[in-house]
Amino acid sequence: MNLFTSSILLTLFMLTTPIMASSTNFYKSNKYQHYVKNMTLLAFIISLIPTTMFIHTNQETLISNWHWITIHTLKLSLSFKMDYFSLMFMPVALFITWSIMEFSIWYMHSDPNINQFFKYLLIFLITMLILTTANNLFQLFIGWEGVGIMSFLLIGWWFGRSDANTAALQAILYNRIGDIGFLLSMTWFLSNMNTWDLQQIFMLDQNSSNIPLMGLTPAAAGKSAQFGLHPWLPSAMEGPTPVSALLHSSTMVVAGIFLLIRFYPLMENNKPVQTMVLSLGALTTLFTAICALTQNDIKKIIAFSTSSQLGLMMVTIGLNQPHLAFLHICTHAFFKAMLFLCSGSIIHNLNNEQDIRKMGGLYKILPFTTTALITGCLALTGMPFLTGFYSKDLIIEAATSSYTNAWALLLTLIATSLTAIYSTRIISLTLLEQPRFPPLMSINETNPLLINPIKRLLIGSIFAGFILSNNMPPMTTPLMTMPLHLKLTALMMTILGFILAFEINTYSKNLKYPHPSNATNFSTLLGYFPTIMHRLPPHLVLTMSQKLATSMLDLTWTEAILPKTTAYIQLKASLLTSNQKGLIKLYFLSFLITMTLTLLSFNYLE
Amino acid sequence: MSLVHINILMAFTMSLTGLLMYRSHLMSALLCLEGMVLSLFILATLTILNSHFTLANMMPIILLVFAACEAAIGLALLIMISNTYGTDYVQNLNLLQC
Numbered sequence: 001m002n003l004f005t006s007s008i009l010l011t012l013f014m015l016t017t018p019i020m021a022s023s024t025n026f027y028k029s030n031k032y033q034h035y036v037k038n039m040t041l042l043a044f045i046i047s048l049i050p051t052t053m054f055i056h057t058n059q060e061t062l063i064s065n066w067h068w069i070t071i072h073t074l075k076l077s078l079s080f081k082m083d084y085f086s087l088m089f090m091p092v093a094l095f096i097t098w099s100i101m102e103f104s105i106w107y108m109h110s111d112p113n114i115n116q117f118f119k120y121l122l123i124f125l126i127t128m129l130i131l132t133t134a135n136n137l138f139q140l141f142i143g144w145e146g147v148g149i150m151s152f153l154l155i156g157w158w159f160g161r162s163d164a165n166t167a168a169l170q171a172i173l174y175n176r177i178g179d180i181g182f183l184l185s186m187t188w189f190l191s192n193m194n195t196w197d198l199q200q201i202f203m204l205d206q207n208s209s210n211i212p213l214m215g216l217t218p219a220a221a222g223k224s225a226q227f228g229l230h231p232w233l234p235s236a237m238e239g240p241t242p243v244s245a246l247l248h249s250s251t252m253v254v255a256g257i258f259l260l261i262r263f264y265p266l267m268e269n270n271k272p273v274q275t276m277v278l279s280l281g282a283l284t285t286l287f288t289a290i291c292a293l294t295q296n297d298i299k300k301i302i303a304f305s306t307s308s309q310l311g312l313m314m315v316t317i318g319l320n321q322p323h324l325a326f327l328h329i330c331t332h333a334f335f336k337a338m339l340f341l342c343s344g345s346i347i348h349n350l351n352n353e354q355d356i357r358k359m360g361g362l363y364k365i366l367p368f369t370t371t372a373l374i375t376g377c378l379a380l381t382g383m384p385f386l387t388g389f390y391s392k393d394l395i396i397e398a399a400t401s402s403y404t405n406a407w408a409l410l411l412t413l414i415a416t417s418l419t420a421i422y423s424t425r426i427i428s429l430t431l432l433e434q435p436r437f438p439p440l441m442s443i444n445e446t447n448p449l450l451i452n453p454i455k456r457l458l459i460g461s462i463f464a465g466f467i468l469s470n471n472m473p474p475m476t477t478p479l480m481t482m483p484l485h486l487k488l489t490a491l492m493m494t495i496l497g498f499i500l501a502f503e504i505n506t507y508s509k510n511l512k513y514p515h516p517s518n519a520t521n522f523s524t525l526l527g528y529f530p531t532i533m534h535r536l537p538p539h540l541v542l543t544m545s546q547k548l549a550t551s552m553l554d555l556t557w558t559e560a561i562l563p564k565t566t567a568y569i570q571l572k573a574s575l576l577t578s579n580q581k582g583l584i585k586l587y588f589l590s591f592l593i594t595m596t597l598t599l600l601s602f603n604y605l606e
Numbered sequence: 607m608s609l610v611h612i613n614i615l616m617a618f619t620m621s622l623t624g625l626l627m628y629r630s631h632l633m634s635a636l637l638c639l640e641g642m643v644l645s646l647f648i649l650a651t652l653t654i655l656n657s658h659f660t661l662a663n664m665m666p667i668i669l670l671v672f673a674a675c676e677a678a679i680g681l682a683l684l685i686m687i688s689n690t691y692g693t694d695y696v697q698n699l700n701l702l703q704c
Binding site: 583584585588589591592595 | 622623625626627628629696699700
């Protein structure tokens with residue numbers, strides 16, 4: 001009982017210790033990396049204590065420490081909410097971060113700034129934990145912005161490369177667009193419920209309005225790369241592979257989904273927002289799965305796979321099943337991080353080759369990575385009784401047996417089969433057949449710093465689903481009965497996808513590579529979305545503002561309206577009304593004669 | 607009307623005639639304009655002094671001030687014309703004809 005709050009605060013405090021040590025001499029030595037990794041391991045172990053206590057007693061905690069400020073009637077304090085979601089997420093996030101840190105000791109070994117890299121990863125982890133354990137929206141926003149900043153710094157790690165800078169800037173801009181919605185919600189909550197505390201918000205929600213949830217949805221869409229705000233996620237693959245594994249597969253991109261899950265008491269009463277979230281998620285999952293089919297960079301395929309799974313999580317929230325979405329977050333983190341680590345192993349071993357058209361035949365050369373890759377892909381597609389099955393299958397079952405939008409359901413099912421297809425593409429192009437890379441490569445996977453993280457995540461990918469779903473306290477009534485054909489829907493779609501992919505692979509293996517068709521171009525160029533949206537709106541807006549500022553204000557309103565118009569009117573009028581020949585003497589003479597005659601006639605003709 | 611008034615009025619009429627009937631130079635028109643103003647000034651002052659209406663003594667003085675300004679403008683226009691055409695012949699002023 002007493003260990004609960006102490007363990008939480010100890011976990012959070014322990015992680016800040018290496019950052020405080022960064023101002024000392026220890027920061028420059030080679031042992032710093034192992035120190036950070038060991039700290040994360042210890043934090044993981046300590047965070048298991050509160051989680052186990054929660055599983056045993058289903059008791060939530062609210063830690064409210066330090067009263068920061070009171071502005072009129074708004075009281076802001078440092079408070080941590082340790083409930084179902086944050087207590088389950090913390091060990092998962094810490095476990096995965098530990099594995100990724102161990103991996104990046106191997107991956108970033110030759111980088112001179114490796115200690116700074118570890119510091120950045122650690123700051124990211126701390127802000128992510130701040131986000132998940134926040135009890136008021138202000139603290140959540142601190143964590144939200146913190147992960148955004150660290151994402152910027154880590155994507156642009158190799159900042160000498162202009163593509164990396166562009167990608168980092170793109171991530172910041174798209175997140176910012178979503179933050180507008182977040183600030184809108186915060187303002188609405190402040191002015192209507194006088195608070196930013198989650199407890200008070202959930203208590204005071206009688207006749208709910210659409211505005212706050214309509215504001216939170218773009219925020220989630222921006223952070224979790226839903227359709228319309230999605231191009232930053234594939235571009236973020238410019239960062240090093242550990243960054244992609246940590247941020248853009250397991251942890252940061254689920255922050256948006258986590259926000260919507262946190263607000264589930266508001267969402268379960270609001271049907272329009274649920275429908276909107278459902279449609280957005282379905283559109284995202286299908287669109288990004290289509291884009292993943294023809295990419296040639298292995299990291300981009302896995303990034304689009306992440307985006308597709310995030311769309312699936314949105315669909316789950318739209319079906320009013322936030323706990324299932326949360327389960328999918330936890331299980332997805334395991335196998336997605338492992339897929340990224342395997343791709344990192346392949347990339348480093350092939351001397352930084354990322355194009356799958358230049359890989360092949362790694363099946364016998366890298367047996368362990370092959371095992372992990374195939375297991376990860378199978379877990380991703382929802383192979384029965386691996387990790388992905390426990391969440392993904394439940395989601396598809398919930399979708400097919402609920403009274404929901406049939407179009408969204410159809411899109412989700414098609415995306416499920418496309419998942420199988422691009423997984424097959426990865427496997428067959430990187431692992432099977434003859435090698436397509438240059439022959440003089442020194443390929444080995446003997447380093448334990450590489451093998452142990454993948455081994456741990458592999459065990460997690462196989463067993464975590466089982467362990468998590470048997471230990472999580474059930475918060476909703478699970479679905480017990482359904483017709484057989486609905487139960488087998490997910491499995492059927494996946495098998496269909498696999499069969500289709502293998503079929504196409506077999507008969508087109510030895511054919512000449514054809515000129516890409518229109519559909520292939522659509523898919524490879526990401527649906528033309530970045531091409532259009534990164535060029536047309538900025539051009540239109542800049543042209544409009546130039547026309548407004550220069551032509552309208554400067555030239556028209558201050559120059560041409562009065563001064564030039566007056567001069568023009570005078571000129572035209574004088575040209576119109578004058579009809580002279582310039583005979584001045586005659587004019588004067590006629591004036592004189594007229595005057596004389598007038599005077600004479602008025603004097604002598606009274 | 608007394609003889610003095612007729613005298614001054616004759617001066618005014620002669621200047622007026624000179625203003626409206628001149629041969630070629632614009633300068634003579636300006637000179638006659640000055641003569642008109644001068645005779646008006648004398649006429650006004652004499653009438654005011656004769657009728658002991660010294661309250662209206664302001665009028666001729668203000669008339670003189672405005673006449674000075676007007677003479678200056680007239681001379682400036684003459685200089686412009688002389689710059690453009692070289693002489694001040696009146697038959698040159700026919701730019702506005704249609």
